[in-house]
Amino acid sequence: MTLDAELRRARDVLFAMDGRPATYGGTELTVLVGGRGQTLEQDPAIVVGDMDIxxxxxxxxxxxxxxxxxxxxxxxxxxxxxxxDGLTWALTLNKDLG
Incomplete structure (x- = not known):
């Protein structure tokens, strides 16, 4: 098995074990939640919940x-x-206030 195949297999196991269901563009997928916090948005100044996935x-x-x-x-x-990294995206999300 190639290194790329091994990395994909390990990633898939991690997502299966610790993933949470999500929807993107009407498509169901699984995400890993890394952390939650708050972001201060300026003009006007409001605090928005954020999440790293x-x-x-x-x-x-x-x-x-x-x-x-x-x-x-x-x-x-x-x-x-x-x-x-070619296998996953690291994204920061802000809570949608709209």
């Missing part, structure tokens, strides 16, 4: 700032630019 690249091929993600019935928006 990991998602499989094949489940979300091209995430963009502002994309909607629903996790456990709560709506979020992608904030900032995603970073990835």
């Amino acid at each position: 990991q998602v499989k690249v094949e489940d979300m091929p091209n995430p963009r700032r502002g994309d909607a993600v629903v996790i456990e019935g709560r709506a979020y928006r992608v904030a900032g630019s995603p970073s990835g």
Whole structure:
């Protein structure tokens, strides 16, 4: 088995064990939640709940700032630019206030 195949298998096991159901663009997928916090948004100044997640690249091929993600019935928006390693994207989400 190649290194890439081993890494994908290990990733899939982790997502199966610790993942949470989510929806992106009407498609069901699984995400890993890394942390929760708050972000201070300026003009006007409000505090917004945020969350860091990991998602499989094949489940979300091209995430963009502002994309909607629903996790456990709560709506979020992608904030900032995603970073990835070819297997997963690391995203910060802000709670959707709209």
